[in-house]
Amino acid sequence: MLVLTGAALAGAPLTAAARPAAARPAAVSVPGTIVVDRGGPARSLPFTAPRDGEAVITFAASAPGVSWARKGAESAVVSIEVDGRKATDLVVPSSEPVERSLGLGRVRKGRHKVTLRFAGGSAPAAERVRLTGTRVRVPSENAVALRHAPIVAGRTGWPFGDPYQNATTDTPLLAWHETRPAATPGHRIIEYSMVWSNEDGGTDTPALMARWGRTTDIEWVYRVEVDESGRRVEGTAVYQAPLHLTFQFTGRYEDDHPVLQTCTDNNNLCDVVSPDPPLRFLLDASGTRPAGRAREAVMDREPWTYRVAAQEMVREGKIEQPSDPATREVGDPRSYLFVEFAKTTGAAAEWGSAPGVALGVRLRSDPSTLYRSDHDQPTWSIERDGAVATTVELPEGTTVSDIASIEALRRPTGLWDNGAPATVTSINRGFFLDDSYLPQPSSIRWQGSVTLTRQNPSAVLWSSGLG
Structure with missing residues (x-):
């Protein structure tokens, strides 16, 4: 301090x-x-x-x-x-x-x-x-x-x-x-x-x-x-x-x-x-x-x-029209999955930057496409530990029932990766906003322990079949 x-x-x-x-x-x-x-x-x-x-x-x-x-x-x-x-x-x-x-x-x-x-x-x-x-x-x-x-x-x-x-x-x-x-x-x-x-x-x-x-x-x-x-x-x-x-x-x-x-x-x-x-x-x-x-x-x-946050975004013209999860711009807030998860970062193996963790979502209708919370931007993954929040932009109209799986993704944040592992231990909540920009009840939760490394940088945390 x-x-x-x-x-x-x-x-x-x-x-x-x-x-x-x-x-x-x-x-x-x-x-x-x-x-x-x-x-x-x-x-x-x-x-x-x-x-x-x-x-x-x-x-x-x-x-x-x-x-x-x-x-x-x-x-x-x-x-x-x-x-x-x-x-x-x-x-x-x-x-x-x-x-x-x-x-x-x-x-x-x-x-x-x-x-x-x-x-x-x-x-x-x-x-x-x-x-x-x-x-x-x-x-x-x-x-x-x-x-x-x-x-x-x-x-x-x-x-x-x-x-x-x-x-x-x-x-x-x-x-x-x-x-x-x-x-x-x-x-x-x-x-x-x-x-x-x-x-x-x-x-x-x-x-x-x-x-x-x-x-x-x-x-x-x-x-x-x-x-x-x-x-x-x-x-x-x-x-x-x-x-x-x-x-x-x-x-x-x-x-x-x-x-x-x-x-x-x-x-x-x-x-x-x-x-x-x-x-x-x-x-x-x-x-x-x-x-x-x-x-x-x-x-x-x-x-x-x-709702107030979404309305300010609308009034100030910060919402992309139409929403497109393939771009980095902010789309309609109702098209985002709001997720909170918990993570810890282990000891570094060598000199370099600590890794961040992002989340990826696959949909039942298109399992080959991975929608990433960080939009594949290295500095947009999450380095801090503890309980953290992120969002994943998805095609407009997506609901929880359309989600096939949620993955954890280890992402180096600098030119040199220090090799530290990252362990994800829970998803505390996951919800979409309703038509009036209010959170719908959370229906996604998971507890466990998944460790991400350079050799194994991704893992499925939650799937619709397992809950």
Whole structure:
């Protein structure tokens, strides 16, 4: 890890009575629908915090007439305040309800008021936002992770760019945290990651699909050591800066929340925030990644993220028409098999580059053709170990029942192959997207152990006959 010090690069109220403490001690739910209109009054929601802590608001959000796939209709934005303090913004990219969960920051025990306003950055087609099943909680589980979660100001391109970029592109979708023991007994390190709908810079999209199995951008954002009481250990806070460097965090905090800003086209962060950024995001980071799974598993739990990612690709003209798996260009996302598998790389036999692993798919109707996840590009195979995700582009209309087999392919990534073996031990899931770009149920799984070598560089992992 490279750690650098110093500065980085640079209304009408809604009434809702709290439920009795014995029934639901940490939450207040609002029946019906909250509607926030363009040009209309702000809506307010009182809630009672049963204790000091971090508040979280959840709801199903929709915006009639909005579609992330259409220019001029991308999203509606709602600004959310607590007791007059700006907490977070909500970008609503769909006319269909989507379950969302956002942080509200630290609150004291007692009564508070959430205020929701239709905000700048909303697309011309957006007129209102509907929130159903609204619920405010002060959870005790993962309270320390919520306490230190980063606030990320939106990308503005300051001083000359669009200050509302994240209302139309690369919008933050999800956050989660992971913990591990620190060197000091009783201390732990908390790392926060986020999912953006796309990235306007960095790895090109075809390589993203091959090497990461998605077109979203997933980055670790902030990392900090905390003591037994959950307090930040001074000097341990770092973040992912431009060029994917690790910088010591020297910016400001709101309570224990570091304030960062998306400041590059590939969603790296700065701790020097532009003046008065109009958008900011405090996502609910209380969730964790499933054990032994790739980071993309957090998207699997939130299927709507695949739809938003596909719609952004469509709107930005990044989809090849018609789709052709023989080319390197990205085709219709619904023609890809999304696969997660696990691999390890053994010791090198000699000097050179470590091999990567790609997947190949053969179809029942054409078993002589091998459709490769890496499109036969050496640098598009996967070198990293553990659970990893990739995609294989297939002819449009292909379904799981059309697949004859899935193979693992060892692929040298440089001019000199170091001879290391690669062992594949599982396929954790495999699915296609449906007509509305949502993941279909996974119907491909496999466990075993297949070792690929220079002498035996390919092996069948899964076949339709064996499952």
